[in-house]
Amino acid sequence: MAEIDIYAALKKYFGFTRFKGLQEEVVKSILNGNNTFVVMPTGGGKSLCYQLPALMQEGTAIVVSPLIALMKNQVDALRSLSSEEGIAHVLNSSLNKTEVKKVKSDIANGVTKLLYVAPESLTKEEYVDFLQTQKISFMAIDEAHCISEWGHDFRPEYRNLKSIIQRIGTDIPIIGLTATATPKVQEDILKNLNMQDANTFKASFNRPNLYYEIRPKTKNVDSDIIRFVKQNEGKSGIIYCLSRKRVEELAQALQVNGIKAVPYHAGLDGKTRVKHQDMFLMEDVDVVVATIAFGMGIDKPDVRFVIHNDIPKSIESYYQETGRAGRDGGEGHCLAFYSYKDIEKLEKFMSGKPVAEQEIGHALLQEVVGFAETSMSRRKFILHYFGEEFDNETGDGGMMDDNMRHPKKKHEAKEDAKH
Ligand code: ADP
Numbered sequence: 001m002a003e004i005d006i007y008a009a010l011k012k013y014f015g016f017t018r019f020k021g022l023q024e025e026v027v028k029s030i031l032n033g034n035n036t037f038v039v040m041p042t043g044g045g046k047s048l049c050y051q052l053p054a055l056m057q058e059g060t061a062i063v064v065s066p067l068i069a070l071m072k073n074q075v076d077a078l079r080s081l082s083s084e085e086g087i088a089h090v091l092n093s094s095l096n097k098t099e100v101k102k103v104k105s106d107i108a109n110g111v112t113k114l115l116y117v118a119p120e121s122l123t124k125e126e127y128v129d130f131l132q133t134q135k136i137s138f139m140a141i142d143e144a145h146c147i148s149e150w151g152h153d154f155r156p157e158y159r160n161l162k163s164i165i166q167r168i169g170t171d172i173p174i175i176g177l178t179a180t181a182t183p184k185v186q187e188d189i190l191k192n193l194n195m196q197d198a199n200t201f202k203a204s205f206n207r208p209n210l211y212y213e214i215r216p217k218t219k220n221v222d223s224d225i226i227r228f229v230k231q232n233e234g235k236s237g238i239i240y241c242l243s244r245k246r247v248e249e250l251a252q253a254l255q256v257n258g259i260k261a262v263p264y265h266a267g268l269d270g271k272t273r274v275k276h277q278d279m280f281l282m283e284d285v286d287v288v289v290a291t292i293a294f295g296m297g298i299d300k301p302d303v304r305f306v307i308h309n310d311i312p313k314s315i316e317s318y319y320q321e322t323g324r325a326g327r328d329g330g331e332g333h334c335l336a337f338y339s340y341k342d343i344e345k346l347e348k349f350m351s352g353k354p355v356a357e358q359e360i361g362h363a364l365l366q367e368v369v370g371f372a373e374t375s376m377s378r379r380k381f382i383l384h385y386f387g388e389e390f391d392n393e394t395g396d397g398g399m400m401d402d403n404m405r406h407p408k409k410k411h412e413a414k415e416d417a418k419h
């Protein structure tokens with residue numbers, strides 16, 4: 001495939017003149033028919049990596065994705081790029097007979113370039129039998145970390161994908177994509193999809209504009225948070241809490257102190273959630289106090305701080321949640337409050353779960369303890385956890401954390417953690 005063609009196609013289908021990060025290399029790998037594994041942070045542009053080669057090739061690319069809402073968005077976006085409505089379809093259980101017929105005929109006629117399916121739909125005999133007879137360009141497994149119990153979103157249906165792919169066609173190239181950077185999850189993906197031979201493309205997970213800070217959590221945490229928010233008046237921020245109750249409490253404490261804040265958690269009705277989210281996006285309020293229910297798919301580029309009232313249950317979660325700060329490349333202050341008592345609380349939450357799950361949860365928590373209590377570069381710690389070398393003397397953002405800016409003696413750090 002000549003270089004000029006992929007740039008022409010990029011322009012034609014997406015209106016972009018440049019590839020982002022490793023996209024060009026990934027697209028070429030797919031066009032060459034290779035198994036390909038892509039690890040890029042959220043917002044890195046993973047969709048285009050498989051959409052562009054799908055649009056350029058003969059046949060239909062099957063895209064496995066875990067969320068119906070996500071699939072619908074992507075299909076709508078693809079349709080808006082083309083005059084051909086059938087260019088992309090979703091195949092799922094909500095379709096009636098006529099709709100399924102239309103999808104099938106568009107695929108058979110070579111009109112459909114991308115077919116989005118949820119993994120559970122792909123287990124349907126009828127679909128597998130049909131797809132077996134069609135020209136399939138490749139299979140893309142989006143959010144591939146769902147395959148791994150070490151990931152943050154394990155889905156058992158993802159485990160059957162390899163055998164289904166083999167039934168659809170034994171020589172179909174497989175493309176796995178994820179924003180999960182931990183080596184353990186990546187190993188699991190490659191093993192489960194039996195694609196250890198894949199061309200692997202891994203972007204850096206360094207976020208040089210984020211400042212990482214951990215403070216001991218004391219009974220004065222409310223006033224610590226209020227002071228911090230007041231010092232950052234007028235800036236947008238997210239405050240994460242573990243429980244809905246704490247979200248409500250803290251939002252109220254902020255309001256009482258004259259801070260424009262709203263709560264957000266899954267216990268609020270849908271209308272209120274949308275309203276509060278919009279108020280934050282439209283900057284009617286500065287702060288949203290939320291459980292982790294908030295943030296998925298929310299793209300506010302100028303979030304200036306993310307505060308963790310409670311330490312997250314894994315480094316992965318911490319990275320994803322703090323990652324919502326400074327998307328525009330500007331300042332992003334990530335402040336987490338830590339007390340060992342909270343770790344014990346999280347351990348206790350897990351006690352009812354299956355043993356294997358508890359063991360994983362415990363191991364992930366131990367890493368969090370290590371991170372919170374370390375006196376080394378926090379950025380180096382995070383990137384090391386993700387299997388990435390980082391030299392904090394020369395690396396981008398090397399001084400951007402509390403430990404580097406205000407080095408402590410070891411015993412001081414230990415003392416802090418006891419509170
Ligand atoms: P991911 O799946 O990695 O989180 P997306 O595929 O959703 O990321 O893309 C994130 C954003 O980047 C989208 O708004 C997309 O339009 C944009 N984008 C992707 N590739 C390019 C590009 N080559 N040039 C400009 N914008 C791009």
Ligand code: MG
Binds near residue numbers: 046047142
């Ligand atoms: Mg994506």
